[in-house]
Amino acid sequence: MSDEGIRSLPTDGELTVDPVLADALSRQLAASYATVPAATAAELAACTRAVLQAATRDRAVRGAFRRRWWWGGAAAAVLVLAVARPWHPRHVQQEAHAAMQEAMGAPATAPSVAPVGVVSEGPGGVVHFALRLPAGARAVSLVGDFNGWDAAATPMARTGASAEWSAQLPLTPGRHVYAFVIDGTRWLVDPMAPQVPDADLGPANAVIVEGAF
Amino acid sequence: MTDAELVRRTRSGDQEAFGRLVVRYYDACRRFAYHMLGERADAEDVVQESLLRAYLALGRYDERDQFRGWLFRILTNQCRNALTSRGRRSRRFVSDDIALDAAPAPAPLATGVEDRLVLRALAQLDPLQREAVLLKYAEGLDYTEMARMTGAGESALKMRVKRGSERLRQLLGPAWQAPGEDGHE
Numbered sequence: 001m002s003d004e005g006i007r008s009l010p011t012d013g014e015l016t017v018d019p020v021l022a023d024a025l026s027r028q029l030a031a032s033y034a035t036v037p038a039a040t041a042a043e044l045a046a047c048t049r050a051v052l053q054a055a056t057r058d059r060a061v062r063g064a065f066r067r068r069w070w071w072g073g074a075a076a077a078v079l080v081l082a083v084a085r086p087w088h089p090r091h092v093q094q095e096a097h098a099a100m101q102e103a104m105g106a107p108a109t110a111p112s113v114a115p116v117g118v119v120s121e122g123p124g125g126v127v128h129f130a131l132r133l134p135a136g137a138r139a140v141s142l143v144g145d146f147n148g149w150d151a152a153a154t155p156m157a158r159t160g161a162s163a164e165w166s167a168q169l170p171l172t173p174g175r176h177v178y179a180f181v182i183d184g185t186r187w188l189v190d191p192m193a194p195q196v197p198d199a200d201l202g203p204a205n206a207v208i209v210e211g212a213f
Numbered sequence: 214m215t216d217a218e219l220v221r222r223t224r225s226g227d228q229e230a231f232g233r234l235v236v237r238y239y240d241a242c243r244r245f246a247y248h249m250l251g252e253r254a255d256a257e258d259v260v261q262e263s264l265l266r267a268y269l270a271l272g273r274y275d276e277r278d279q280f281r282g283w284l285f286r287i288l289t290n291q292c293r294n295a296l297t298s299r300g301r302r303s304r305r306f307v308s309d310d311i312a313l314d315a316a317p318a319p320a321p322l323a324t325g326v327e328d329r330l331v332l333r334a335l336a337q338l339d340p341l342q343r344e345a346v347l348l349k350y351a352e353g354l355d356y357t358e359m360a361r362m363t364g365a366g367e368s369a370l371k372m373r374v375k376r377g378s379e380r381l382r383q384l385l386g387p388a389w390q391a392p393g394e395d396g397h398e
Contacts, residue, residue, distance in 0.1 A: 015371035017378045022350065025378055028385075029248070029351040032331040036244045044239055047257075048232040051265045058269060 119190075125173065130166040131156065131190070137182045140165040144178030151181040216280035224271050235264060238281065242288050248347055249292040250299075251336045259295050263288040285352070286362045289344060296340050334384040341365075342377030349374045 017025075039047075120128045129142050140156040146169070147153035156165040165180075180188040214233070222230035242263060246256035266287050267274075274283055335343050348354045348362065349370075356367040363370065 015368065015375050017375050021378050021382055025346065025350040025381065026353075028331055029347065032248065033244045033351055036240075036247055038240050039243065044236050045232070047239060047261055047264065048228075048235045050261055051235070051268055052228055052231070054265050055268050058265070 122168070125170045126168050127171045128166065128168045129156070129178070130159075130164060131180055131188075132164045133182070136163060137165070139183055141181045141184070142167045142169075142178060143181055143187075144176055146171055146176055146178070151184055156180070217276045220271060220274060220276065220280060223268070231268060234280070238284055239264075241281070242284065245285070245288060245347060245352065246292055248332065248335055248351065249289075249340070249343060250295055251332055255295055255299070259288070259291045263291045266291070282358060282362060285348075289348075289363060292344070293340065330385060334381050337384055338377050338380055339373075342373045342380065345370050345373035346377040346381065350378075 119130075122128055131140060133140070140158075141151045142154040142156055143149045143151055154167055154169060156167040158165055178190075180190065182188055214230075216234065216237070219230045219234050219237075223234065239260065242260045243256055246259045246263075247253065250256050250259065263284065267284050270287075274280070335346075338346065344363065345359065345365075348359050349356075354362070356370055359365075359370050360367050365373075
């Protein structure tokens with residue numbers, strides 16, 4: 001059966017095992033197989049139980065991982081919390097807010113709404129603060145070095161049904177730094193007023209200098 | 214009850230039906246795995262892992278396939294994985310020949326007079342040759358079934374069987390001369 005041509009692949013004959021050897025192998029392996037004892041009923045029950053328990057655990061884990069939208073949501077929530085850090089003091093929150101605005105492509109001092117602020121001085125050193133917000137807000141307050149940056153100290157009043165908020169308070173002559181707080185949580189720097197960095201309150205803020213010295 | 218019926222019942226949540234499949238195929242799987250791996254604990258781990266994978270994949274099992282063949286496809290893969298990870302382990306940890314000589318031999322199966330010569334010879338084969346020889350001569354499969362099970366071509370399998378068989382004849386030497394005369398038949 002040997003061919004005398006160029007040999008690149010083995011022929012079928014070359015791949016055939018000697019029948020005597022094949023027979024001997026079959027018998028020897030069958031004998032070796034036969035020496036392996038059969039599993040006891042207890043071993044079989046233990047194996048079945050272990051498989052079923054492992055399958056239950058596996059499905060629970062796979063089920064949890066299958067809800068990928070949940071993991072995506074959780075990751076987004078962790079990111080927001082890590083940036084906003086609501087458990088931090090307010091001034092840290094403000095920095096975080098500015099950082100978040102920057103991260104979103106907006107300037108740190110330009111909030112997502114475009115407010116228009118007006119500050120005018122009246123008789124007796126009373127200063128009138130007004131803020132027009134394009135988007136509706138439930139509550140706005142004025143904070144500054146004059147009220148200890150307390151968002152509850154100087155609430156602003158809504159003027160009629162419009163989105164204009166105002167507050168008046170007497171200020172001593174000099175330089176004052178201030179900002180607005182929207183809905184008790186969101187700090188807003190007046191973009192139309194002069195701004196200064198402030199060591200305590202964040203990277204930017206508005207300032208007003210009283211003229212009645 | 215046929216395998217297909219037991220599979221259908223298992224799919225519908227009948228754990229007892231799965232238990233019956235385990236009873237039906239555990240020994241066959243363990244014998245193959247033991248001859249592939251040469252160690253009892255490894256063989257039992259591999260069989261359990263294979264049954265777990267089979268259970269989890271029952272939804273994808275096509276009833277036109279023989280359940281035994283499908284299960285053995287999983288089992289052969291798991292044996293290969295076990296041999297691969299064992300190779301990694303031994304490369305990482307075993308380099309002391311004196312310690313190896315002093316170490317106790319791997320635990321054999323608890324009872325039975327196993328044919329140590331055959332196991333030792335099988336252990337010296339290339340794993341793919343060992344797998345092919347066992348599937349051919351111990352499991353009695355034809356090359357088409359073996360190809361479906363292992364993913365290898367029939368020619369490659371024939372070559373593995375041929376070379377593995379020749380190597381076994383060399384390794385077993387005199388003990389090989391008259392396998393039918395020692396009472397195994």
